[in-house]
Amino acid sequence: MLVDLRALGYFVAAFEERSVTAAARRCFVAQPSISMAIKGLEEALGTVLFERSRSGLAPTPAGERLYPRACSLLAQSTAMVRDFRDSPRATLGLYLQDDVLVHTAAPLIALLDQHLPGATLRLTASMEEAQLGLVAESCKRATDVFVPLWREPYVMLVPESHPLRFRKGFAWDDLQGMPLIERPYCPQQQSFARLLAERGVVPDVRASAAREELLLHMVELGLGLAIVPASHAHHARRTVVRPLEAGPIAFERHLGLACAAHDGPTRAMLEPLAAGMRARLPQALAA
Known part of the structure; x- marks a missing residue:
């Protein structure tokens, strides 16, 4: 019976981390994937590994x-792939929307x-230069395929x-004269500014x-307040988070992966x- 190299990789991670949770975090998979891989190896080898x-x-x-x-087999597998790869190294262009941390x-x-x-x-400056993007659904191109990740x-x-x-x-009236830090790169910024202007609200x-990392530091330093995606607030120190009241002021974004529909690979x-x-x-996001 052939041994699954991926299962061996999960075993090595679990062996080195001494924890299923830490191994899952290291391998970017869910914990059951590590546990099932170890169980499968134990059944295939007829022995207990941990x-x-x-x-x-x-x-x-x-x-x-x-x-x-296992370490030797994984190293040999990687070396074999490299040895037989005669074609030039592949390049993937990745676009991260400007308000993605x-x-x-x-x-x-x-x-x-x-x-x-x-x-x-290769990180690109625009989706047009990339094969893959991590973007909001509202910002994908009309011809893109979009797979949602989370809404916040x-x-x-x-x-x-x-x-x-x-x-x-x-609420809207609270923003009148409020010391705000602007996010010109945010896809929602123009819609937000237009709604403020329609209501005569001037912050x-x-x-x-x-970029978003810089904005979080500006809020931490006390330069002003900022309207940000909820998940970003977890990365800002010395700040508190307050909700936007329901109604026109309540924005949300739907983030996901996008690529051109004709790009099969x-x-x-x-x-x-x-x-x-x-x-x-x-x-909080997974829920």
Whole structure:
């Protein structure tokens, strides 16, 4: 019976991490994938590889014997692929929408490395230059295939020292004269500015950010408040989050993976990549 190389990779991760949870995080998969792989190896080899307890995994003598052999097989497999790859190295253009945090895209980059070993990943400035994009549904091209990942609302991010931190929520009138930090790169910015103008609401724009990471730091420093996707607030220190009241002010975004409909190879990767991304989502988004 042939041994699954992917299962061996999961075994090595579990052996080195001594934890199913840590191994799943390292491999960017759900915990059951690690447990099932180990169980399958144990059944195929007719032995127990780990002793399981609340404190984690402890390799058995059989697990200790398998570990160096598994590492050797995985190394040989990688070397064999490289040796037989005569064609030029593949290149994949990846577009990250400007209001997508690098932290959010990290699992996708790791998954692409697994799906396209040895390929060169090139981050592009636009979707037109890319084969794959992590974008909001409202920003995909009309001819793109879109696989959704998660939906989340926009919230108000307030410096922890700002007097407005005590407000329970924000409505349109509350934005009049409010010290806001502008997000010109956000796809929702134009719609938001238009709605403000229609209602005669004029905020006090204190700064304009070039990317989301910079904007979060500006809020932390107390330069002003900002309306951001809810998941981004988890990466801002010294801030508090307040909801936007229901109604026209309540924005949300639907993020997902997109590629041109005619791009068969990239299109074939969308669902597996999306499944891997969903397994890594924070619990609040996954729900």
